[in-house]
């Protein structure tokens with residue numbers, strides 16, 4: 440899943456408006472932020488295998504540290520508790536961020552074929568295989584994304600023009616990238632895949648930028 444993860448990040452703003460959209464993105468996409476780093480370091484393995492599923496030409500051979508249930512429970516607890524302690528926030532922020540980290544596993548299990556590890560050993564793998572159908576994937580993910588953006592747009596208001604334009608630009612960019620991924624040719628190599636996936640870090644920065652130019656609706660100006 441791709442834009443579906445961002446959908447939950449956007450929507451979570453309503454649960455705790457004090458958390459920046461950038462931090463929410465970092466949580467819902469923590470697995471995909473860590474993954475390319477581990478692939479480039481040779482610790483996790485992905486291969487280009489056209490036809491693997493209809494949606495992705497990738498074979499996720501080994502990625503227990505970024506994508507197993509156990510790892511994401513650990514990453515979620517670390518991020519949630521770490522954030523709450525460092526920013527002196529309550530349990531709500533920890534639960535929202537930890538829950539978002541974990542949501543990545545749930546959404547990926549829905550879309551991936553059975554390649555999502557349960558534990559670090561990686562012997563048990565789950566996946567419902569929504570990616571075997573492009574229309575079914577888009578039918579779930581696009582409305583989910585639209586709903587997430589809608590919730591964020593309602594929960595916040597732009598402080599200035601940048602707060603409006605940057606949000607619209609990010610949504611357009613994500614949708615165009617999504618369609619290009621669905622319909623485009625397979626990437627030339629696994630290293631190119633991992634290198635390209637590092638761009639998710641820029642999307643986190645984009646989230647911080649957007650959020651700094653918007654404010655929660657309920658908060659005083």
Ligand SMILES: [Zn+2]
Pocket residue numbers: 440470471506543547
């Ligand atoms: Zn993922």
